[in-house]
Amino acid sequence: MPQTRSFDPYTENGGTILAIAGQDFSVIAGDTRQSEGYSIQTRYAPKVFRLTDRAVLAVNGFAADGNMFVKKVKQRLEWYRHAHAKDMPLRAIARLIQTMLYAKRFFPYYVYNILGGIEEDGTGAVYSFDPVGSYEREACRAAGAAQSLVQPFLDNQIYFKNQVPAPGTTHPAYLSLPDVLSIVIDSFTSATERHIEVGDGLEIYIVFAKTRDLQDFETIRAKNVHLIQELTVAEDGERIFVLRRDLKKD
Amino acid sequence: MDHFPTNWGRPRNDAFDAYGTYPIQQRPNNIKDNFNGVQRTQQPIVTGTSVLAIKYKDGIMMAADNLASYGSLARFKDVQRLHAVGNHTVLGASGDMSDFQYIQSLLDDLIIEEFTEQDEHTLGPAEIHEYLSQLMYGRRSKLNPLWNSLLVGGYKDGKRFLAYVDLLGTTYSASTIATGYGSYIAQPLLRKAVEGREDTLTEREAQAILEESLLVLFYRDARSLDKYQIAKVTESGVSISESMALRTSWSFAEGIRGYGAQTQ
Amino acid sequence: MSIMEYNGGSVVAMVGKGCVAIASDLRLGNQALGISSNFQKIFPITDHIYLGLPGLATDVTTLKEQFRYRVNMYTIKEEREIEPEAFAHLVSSTLYERRFGPFFIEPVMAGLTKKPSGEYKPFIAASDLIGCLNFAKDFVVAGTASSKLFGVAEGLWEPGLEPEDLFETISQTLLNAVDRDAYSGWGAVVHVM
Numbered sequence: 115m116p117q118t119r120s121f122d123p124y125t126e127n128g129g130t131i132l133a134i135a136g137q138d139f140s141v142i143a144g145d146t147r148q149s150e151g152y153s154i155q156t157r158y159a160p161k162v163f164r165l166t167d168r169a170v171l172a173v174n175g176f177a178a179d180g181n182m183f184v185k186k187v188k189q190r191l192e193w194y195r196h197a198h199a200k201d202m203p204l205r206a207i208a209r210l211i212q213t214m215l216y217a218k219r220f221f222p223y224y225v226y227n228i229l230g231g232i233e234e235d236g237t238g239a240v241y242s243f244d245p246v247g248s249y250e251r252e253a254c255r256a257a258g259a260a261q262s263l264v265q266p267f268l269d270n271q272i273y274f275k276n277q278v279p280a281p282g283t284t285h286p287a288y289l290s291l292p293d294v295l296s297i298v299i300d301s302f303t304s305a306t307e308r309h310i311e312v313g314d315g316l317e318i319y320i321v322f323a324k325t326r327d328l329q330d331f332e333t334i335r336a337k338n339v340h341l342i343q344e345l346t347v348a349e350d351g352e353r354i355f356v357l358r359r360d361l362k363k364d
Numbered sequence: 365m366d367h368f369p370t371n372w373g374r375p376r377n378d379a380f381d382a383y384g385t386y387p388i389q390q391r392p393n394n395i396k397d398n399f400n401g402v403q404r405t406q407q408p409i410v411t412g413t414s415v416l417a418i419k420y421k422d423g424i425m426m427a428a429d430n431l432a433s434y435g436s437l438a439r440f441k442d443v444q445r446l447h448a449v450g451n452h453t454v455l456g457a458s459g460d461m462s463d464f465q466y467i468q469s470l471l472d473d474l475i476i477e478e479f480t481e482q483d484e485h486t487l488g489p490a491e492i493h494e495y496l497s498q499l500m501y502g503r504r505s506k507l508n509p510l511w512n513s514l515l516v517g518g519y520k521d522g523k524r525f526l527a528y529v530d531l532l533g534t535t536y537s538a539s540t541i542a543t544g545y546g547s548y549i550a551q552p553l554l555r556k557a558v559e560g561r562e563d564t565l566t567e568r569e570a571q572a573i574l575e576e577s578l579l580v581l582f583y584r585d586a587r588s589l590d591k592y593q594i595a596k597v598t599e600s601g602v603s604i605s606e607s608m609a610l611r612t613s614w615s616f617a618e619g620i621r622g623y624g625a626q627t628q
Numbered sequence: 629m630s631i632m633e634y635n636g637g638s639v640v641a642m643v644g645k646g647c648v649a650i651a652s653d654l655r656l657g658n659q660a661l662g663i664s665s666n667f668q669k670i671f672p673i674t675d676h677i678y679l680g681l682p683g684l685a686t687d688v689t690t691l692k693e694q695f696r697y698r699v700n701m702y703t704i705k706e707e708r709e710i711e712p713e714a715f716a717h718l719v720s721s722t723l724y725e726r727r728f729g730p731f732f733i734e735p736v737m738a739g740l741t742k743k744p745s746g747e748y749k750p751f752i753a754a755s756d757l758i759g760c761l762n763f764a765k766d767f768v769v770a771g772t773a774s775s776k777l778f779g780v781a782e783g784l785w786e787p788g789l790e791p792e793d794l795f796e797t798i799s800q801t802l803l804n805a806v807d808r809d810a811y812s813g814w815g816a817v818v819h820v821m
Contacts, residue, residue, distance in 0.1 A: 121405040123504050125532055148536050153547055155528070156538040178501055178533035221505070263779025266808040270780065276803040304782035 124176050124224050125150055128311030129161055130258035131172040132301055133230040134272060135238035137288040138323040142170045142230035142240075143298050144258075145306070145361060146315035148177055157314035157363065164345050165191055166201045168352040169231040170319045171211075174258040175245065176224035183223045187211065203234045208241040208249055215247035222246050226257040232352050236323040260305035260312050267304065271297050291320070291330055299359065306361045313364065318357040319345075328353070408460035408511040410434055412445045413587045414546030415456035416577055417515045418554055419524045419539040419562045420570035423598035424517035426454050427574040429582075430607055431589035432461045438589065446595045448602040450475050452520040453489040454595040455496075458543040459512035459531065467496070467510060489518025489525035489597075493535070501533025513543035519597045524562075542577075545585040550577035567596070579610050631732045632683055632757075634659060636811030637669055638771025639680030640802055641738040641752045642785060643764075644794035647820060648750045650678050650738035651802045653773075654815030656685055665814040673699055674709050676740040676748070678819055679719070682771035683733035683757070691733055694722060712739030712751040716761055723759035730757045734770040740821055767801075773809035780805045795820050 128149040133142040148159035162172040163184050171187060173180035190210060194202045202210070208229055215223060227243040242255040254272045256264035269275040274285040289297075298318055305312045322328060335342050338357065346353045376382065410432050417426040432440040445464070447455045449471050457464040474495065478487050487495075493516040503509050509531040518525045527537040539562045540554035557573040558565060574594060582590050590610040596603050621628060636657045641650040656667035670680045671692045679695065681688045698718055702710045710718070719735050735755045740748035754768035755761050762768060767785055769777035780801045789797055799818055806812040 119407065121504075121507060121509055121531075123507060123509075123532065125534065127534065150534070153551075155534075155547075156536040156541075158538070159536050176532075176534075178504070178535065181535065182501055182533070260779065262775040262808070263782070266776045266780050266804045267783040269807065270800055270804040271783075275807060276800060300783055304779060307782050308778040 123221075124179075126175065126259075127155070127159075127177040127180075128259050129174055130256065130260040130264065130302070130305055130309070130312050131161055131174045131226075131228055132254075132256045132264060132268075132298060133172060133228045133240040133242075134254040134268070134289075134294050134298065135230065135240040135252075136291060136294055138232075138236060138238060138326045139291060139294075140170070140230040140232060140238040140240060140321045141291075141294050141298055141318060142172050142228065142321070143302065143316060143318040144172050144174065145302060145312050146317060147311065147313050147361075149311050152310075154314070160317060162317055162319050163188075164319065164354060164356075165207065166231075167346055167348050167354055168201065168321060169204050169207050169229065170321055170354070172228045172230070172257075173225045174228075175226050179223040180225045183214070183225055183227075186214065190214070204229070204231045204239055204241075205233060205251075207231075208243075208251070211241075211243055212247040212249050215243060215245065219246050228255055228257055230319070231321045232323045236325055238321075238323070256301070258312075260309040263305050263308060264301045267301055268297070292334065295320075295334070295357075302361060313361045316359045316361050318359070320355045320357065322353045322355075324350070324352055331355075404506070404508045406460075406509070406511060408463075410439065410461045411587070412443065412458045412461055412464070413585055414542055414544040414550065414581055415445065415458050415513070415515045416542045416546050416550050416554065416574055417456060417517045417526055417540070418558050418565075418570055418574065419526050420558070420565040420567065421563060422567060423519040423524055423596065424454070424526055425567075425570045425574060426456045426515060426517045426595045426597075427578055427592060428456050428458070429578065429589040429592040431587070431591070433587045436587075438587075441589060441591065442607070444593065444604070446593055446604050447471070448595070448604060449492050450478070450487050451601045452486065452597065453492045453516060453518035453525075454597050454602050454604070455492070456515040456517070456543075456595070457512050458514075460510070463510040463512050467499075467512070467514075470499070471495075486520075488520035489516055489527075490520075492516055492518070493525070493527045493529065497529045497533060497535050500529050500531060504531060504533050515541055515543060517595075517597055518602075519599060522599070545588075546577070546581060549581055549584055553577050553580065575610070579612065582610055582612060629659070632734075633772050633811055634732075635683070635685040636772050636809075637667070637682045637685075638769070638773040638777060638802070638806055638809065638812040639669060639682045639736040640767065640769045640777050640781065640798060640805075641680065641736050641754070642767040642781070642789075642794060642798045642801070643750045643752055643787075644789040644791060645787075646748070646750065647791045647794055648738040648740065648752055649791075649794050649798040649818060649820045650680055650736065650752075651798050651816060651818040652680050652682065652771075653802070653806050653812045654817060655811070655813055657811060660810070662814055668817075670817060670819060671695075673715060674739075676742070676821065677710070677712050677715050678738050678821065679715075680736035680738075680770070681733050682736070684731075687731040687733045691722075691731055691735075695719070698722065712737065712741050712753070715739070716753040716755070716763070719755055720759035720761050723755060723757065727758055732757060736768050736770050738819070738821065772811040773805045776805035776808045777801060791820050 131144040144161040229241040243249040415428045428445040432443040513530040542550045639652040652669045656664040
């Protein structure tokens with residue numbers, strides 16, 4: 115059998131992403147480490163990006179494809195804005211991502227996408243995709259190097275799987291923002307402990323529906339003033355914040 | 365009209381293929397050219413090893429040795445692997461040197477075009493890096509890469525810039541970056557010396573840590589050379605030094621006995 | 629596919645306050661086909677040591693008998709019951725004997741070490757298929773769902789859990805992890821010592 119060496123156009127850059135939908139908010143998080151093999155390329159390479167005031171896209175897998183894909187999605191959103199004088203609704207962005215990914219079905223973007231944000235009806239939403247565009251709306255999803263570590267933890271904490279409610283009560287249909295943030299932070303600290311490609315830093319994007327009262331968030335913000343930044347552009351619409359934290363660097 | 369009998373249909377077998385439909389008649393492929401079609405996927409031939417770069421107080425410093433290897437042969441020992449691009453940027457290349465020369469000519473054309481515009485806008489390191497990222501990613505997407513790992517460093521409008529792009533189109537930015545063996549051997553040394561101190565690290569300290577790293581690389585990387593250059597980019601522009609020599613010490617060699625544990 | 633994944637199955641052990649727990653699923657499969665939902669993978673070695681054997685099922689049966697023999701010989705010769713740490717080293721040497729044709733098992737041990745004062749100290753350990761021991765202080769995992777077990781255990785475990793709480797923690801760890809693994813599940817068993 116003759117052997118040939120050929121150029122592999124893909125590589126894996128590690129990292130993990132996670133998104134959880136609340137009733138009127140959505141949380142999308144990713145660590146900031148970019149690695150190749152056993153080397154850390156950089157401790158800060160963002161994987162989560164604001165698309166619009168109501169949509170955030172996290173991309174994970176092969177970073178060159180991920181960054182290029184985000185660029186192309188942003189370009190399509192800008193064309194939509196010029197053509198329709200409004201931002202693209204979240205479920206439309208999800209469908210757009212499917213068609214963009216499937217267009218390269220025979221030389222795929224090697225990225226696992228998670229789109230999070232606020233739907234037209236004001237509910238929190240998470241859409242997750244495979245590299246060739248298969249997608250689904252879910253309450254929560256983890257992707258990337260530590261997916262197998264994080265997803266079962268989320269099944270237990272978000273969907274209350276294998277848990278029986280106390281007699282006479284039911285499990286809450288939606289979790290509060292502080293609970294969701296704790297689960298996100300614990301997921302990443304756990305993943306950092308047990309997976310070498312996860313660590314360095316954590317960026318959590320929070321998107322709030324237009325109608326949502328931000329009281330509970332303001333208390334969190336007051337305690338973490340220098341860690342939280344607002345990214346909202348428009349007035350009177352959805353609001354979007356990013357919370358940055360450190361993760362272990364080893 | 366096909367004159368070659370071996371390209372004509374072979375006899376059919378009435379038992380299972382009465383109309384001679386299988387295999388599907390193939391038209392002969394008589395195209396011939398020196399490259400058997402298009403040349404794509406490659407291997408690097410004449411190569412440069414590590415490039416190192418750091419951010420320091422006044423800007424960026426980048427270092428690379430003067431060697432272009434031909435496999436294990438140290439073929440060209442006076443090669444400049446650091447290239448100034450305009451007044452704000454320096455590009456350091458490892459990997460295939462012919463692909464680097466092609467990139468240099470593309471960038472030179474770009475700078476000339478920009479110059480002729482005379483619109484008071486100059487291409488800064490961020491633009492050069494973006495251009496190279498798109499170039500490299502585009503070539504990898506045609507499965508015909510420019511086989512390099514490039515470091516782009518620069519200083520413009522009071523801001524320092526340092527980023528990496530390679531043959532896959534992978535990019536990243538940090539305050540210390542190294543390519544090739546440098547990413548294993550030099551990067552830990554650079555991170556220890558620089559991380560957290562980018563705004564106070566002096567020019568002398570920056571040069572010292574780069575030289576120390578190049579020294580360790582010369583000891584440990586079998587495809588390196590003890591002749592090197594350092595480029596500096598600050599608000600006053602780009603300057604690439606003359607070639608300098610590393611001061612190595614091999615006197616320990618006389619004391620070696622055996623292959624490792626032996627001391628007598 | 630890997631021989632370690634042929635039959636499927638997973639085991640986890642955790643340390644608590646004055647107690648240990650070890651748990652496993654009950655599945656035996658032939659690749660994707662499930663055959664038994666009653667396949668035991670955790671065996672008592674002494675009153676104070678339990679051994680979990682995830683991996684190739686034929687080796688589970690062989691090793692459990694091998695260890696029964698070796699521990700009996702130990703008891704006869706030493707005229708005392710084997711302690712967990714000694715047993716762990718016995719596991720290690722038994723596996724390393726087959727270094728170049730190993731058993732396809734990654735053993736997990738849980739036990740209580742008898743201290744001179746008469747008190748019992750919690751003990752857990754794990755090994756790779758050629759005998760490299762891991763003496764963890766918190767928890768150990770093995771099997772086809774090991775990466776999932778790592779994730780949930782790291783999220784749920786905390787030091788100083790009382791027996792009732794340790795039971796809940798290890799159960800939730802096992803259940804939620806195996807529910808994400810096609811080759812583990814079909815029942816579970818938990819031992820708390």
